[in-house]
Amino acid sequence: MRLFFPPAQRFTVASRHRLAEAQLEQGLLDRAGKFALAALRREAADARGSVALIEQCQPQDAREWMMLGSACLEVREPAYDGRALAAFARALASEGDDTVRLRSLLGSARALMRQDKIAEAERPLAAAVALAPMHGEAAGRYGRTVARSDPDRAVDWLSQQIAAGNRCAAVLESWAGALAAAGRRQQAEAATGLDQFLRQSRAVAPPGWSSLDAFHAALAEELADHPARRPERLGSASVHSVRIDEPHLTGSRHMAALESHLETLIVAHLDSLDGNHPFLRARPAAARVRYWVLLSHGEGHQIPHAHPAGWLSGVYYLSVPEVIAGGSGSEGCLQFVLPERVSAPGRAIEGPTIRPQSGLFVTFPSHAHHRTFPYTPALGDTAPRIVVAFDLEHRDDG
Structure with missing residues (x-):
């Protein structure tokens, strides 16, 4: 296996964040620059500030609504979970590419899970799997959600995914978890492989x-x-x-x-x-x-x-x-x-x-x-x- 380390960085996230905030104060950021700053605010643990800036820009397309929903999820408060769900719905109703649609479906499921709407969360996850059948996060989250109500069904579905070649960590993690939830400890330990x-x-x-x-x-x-x-x-x-x-x-x-x-x-x-x-x-x-x-x-x-x-x-x-x-x-x-x-x-x-x-x-x-x-x-x-x-x-x- 060939290993590649990331190149040395010239600027830290914190320094890029400070520079962008100064440019915002001076009125030097265009619309794209403001959305880039919103992403930096999330990385700097200022999710509320990210939400505020995106809303100030008034989202206009699927990607921008998806970014707003993702920022709302980062706040981790019930009111913001509801706002995230609404933003993802706007993203899904707008014309966007499959990547934006997939991220919005996964985000919708996360918001519903935060509200303990487990059964409702299965629907966007099933749609995400239908959109991208071999996508690791989509398959892993779907399997993990199904396992909350029916571990054996989750085990069967995840086993089929693995047999089809979807063997990423998100799927194997959910497979081991579903086996454990079904009370099949020995098989769960074998799935983990430690x-x-x-x-x-x-x-x-x-x-x-x-x-x-x-x-x-x-x-x-x-x-x-x-x-x-x-x-x-x-x-x-x-x-x-x-x-x-x-x-x-x-x-x-x-x-x-x-x-x-x-x-x-x-x-x-x-x-x-x-x-x-x-x-x-x-x-x-x-x-x-x-x-x-x-x-x-x-x-x-x-x-x-x-x-x-x-x-x-x-x-x-x-x-x-x-x-x-x-x-x-x-x-x-x-x-x-x-x-x-x-x-x-x-x-x-x-x-x-x-x-x-x-x-x-x-x-x-x-x-x-x-x-x-x-x-x-x-x-x-x-x-x-x-x-x-x-x-x-x-x-x-x-």
Whole structure:
């Protein structure tokens, strides 16, 4: 498999956001520029500001109504869910391309699910699957929604999707969840594939560094005041954490070395994968490595989630407080889980648990649900836990 890391970025999202806001104040943005700023506001966790700007521009076509609906969903309030549904309805009633129509159908289903209208949400999802039968998100969401009322029907339908070649993470995630919801735990565990594909290894110092500790210390120093640091957005899997989505900037000192180090570790794990699981049959010939950094203290943790946009996911621990590394309970640990009931998110069947150590490298299928636990820092310990997380995403152009 060929791996491709994203190019170094010259400007962070935050800097582009500040520039666009200044241009708006000076009256320098045309209509297209205002919609671009609305998208930047969403990335900067200002969903209300995004909604306000789009409404000020008065949406005129299907794409603009779809953007308004998506921004409303980001606010995550009941009143905005209703506004999202209305915006998506306008988008679907307007003439738009299939991509806009698909995004609007999926958005409509999300808004209905937020209102606990599960049966109603099946209709736009079924329409999305009819429009794009092999679309991973559409199939995964449809299967997951059906599983809330009829897990066995969901299992059968998702199994047919997988047999037809739709083996992306979103579909495999929903397949495992539907099996768990149907009470078929052993099959759900086999669908997740952790017994075959969960990998752990300990890193050694990369070339040019006297020790792994020296390498980690240099990375931690750079990340401590990284210009792309930001709090986690509402609705993400991380809680009480700082995130860096653009670690590699043109002025970075050590991020290129980190990428080279990650590539060496990833390739070693890829070479060990073997079998006939649907996960392996979906293995891409070329993959984009999307990675980000999470920094957290005691209360920082991740709620149960998967990575539906990826194929293989993983974490590399740069810094782990001793209270975690030398502990005996679940505090600070990474745990894989199976959803106990699709209708009750948050309730989970516990699976393998991994105790973080500095230099530990872990990979797993992107469809595998996992979470982390908060911990109690030792007295006087102010150093954060620093984790590099990544997804290997399909790169169609090779």
